[in-house]
Every structure is written in C-alpha cells, then in structure tokens.
Amino acid sequence: MTTKEKRASLATTSTSMRRKGGSSIVEVLVALTVFALFVSGATKMMLAHRQMSDMAREHYTAANIAKNRLELIRSFEFGQVDSFLENKVPVDKSGAPDPEGYFRRTTQVDSINDNLIELIVTVEIRDRKTLGFDGSNEYLRTFFAQYLTEDSSVGGGVAPNSTS
Numbered sequence: 001m002t003t004k005e006k007r008a009s010l011a012t013t014s015t016s017m018r019r020k021g022g023s024s025i026v027e028v029l030v031a032l033t034v035f036a037l038f039v040s041g042a043t044k045m046m047l048a049h050r051q052m053s054d055m056a057r058e059h060y061t062a063a064n065i066a067k068n069r070l071e072l073i074r075s076f077e078f079g080q081v082d083s084f085l086e087n088k089v090p091v092d093k094s095g096a097p098d099p100e101g102y103f104r105r106t107t108q109v110d111s112i113n114d115n116l117i118e119l120i121v122t123v124e125i126r127d128r129k130t131l132g133f134d135g136s137n138e139y140l141r142t143f144f145a146q147y148l149t150e151d152s153s154v155g156g157g158v159a160p161n162s163t164s
Helices: 003-074 078-084
Strands: 086-091 103-113 116-125 137-145
Touching (some): 003 116, 003 137
Antiparallel strands (some): 086 103
C-alpha cells in the first residue's frame, strides 16, 4: 500500500466515522423523544387513575354519610323524625357538621300517610378544583313506618303511642 492509498483510506475512514457519529446523535435524540412521549403518557394515565380513585373514595364516603344518617333516624321513634330535617348542612367525612366540610347533607321527610313516611338523604360532594358543590352527589332513600298494634282493624289501626 502506497502512501497515497493510506491517506485515501484514512480519509474515507474518518468520513465514515463522522457519519456514524452524526447518526448516533440522531438515534439518541429519537430514542429520547420516544422515551419522553412514553413517560408523559404514563404520567397522564397515573394522574387520571389517581383522580378516579379520589372520586370513587369521595362517592363511597358520601354514600356512607347518607346511610349513617338514615340509620340514625330509624333508631328514633316515628314521631321524632321531623327533628332530623336539615337543608344543605356542610359536614366532614364522618358526617359531623363542619363549616369547612367537603360534603353537604340534606335530609327530607315526605309523608305518604299517617303511618308511613319516606326519608331522603342527599349528600353533595365538593368539587376539589372549583371548591363548589357542582352536582356530584349521592342520594339514598328509605321508607319508615309506624307499626300498628295487634288491636288494629282492617279499616284502620291504633298506633302504639296513641290513646283511644
């Protein structure tokens, strides 16, 4: 191999190395871009999962607040139910009144007849972004009856606490 051939060989080798060096930078940039897209997608998915978990937990808590309110009312006598009426009372996660609570409870009583009422408890959930009560809620209802004595007749009955 002559000196000219050696120089030509070295020139082509350094040129091909420069091309490889340039392509490896491009490959690294493409790989980093693909990785960044993957990481951003995974992050969005994790954040969405977290929001859904928080929302499910809040709805579960609201349903428990409503259920506990209904159970409390049902533990009292039929004539005392009206004392449990409330309208948009802010409560905490345990159902205790709290002006800064993330839930707002309303208890309604609808009279069906003299011995049967419908209890309705609505618990609204505070939106964590707007801090308002924007429509997300849990709604439970049940019926509460005043039992009649065995002396009751077909056309009507005698309530246990009433006098004849």
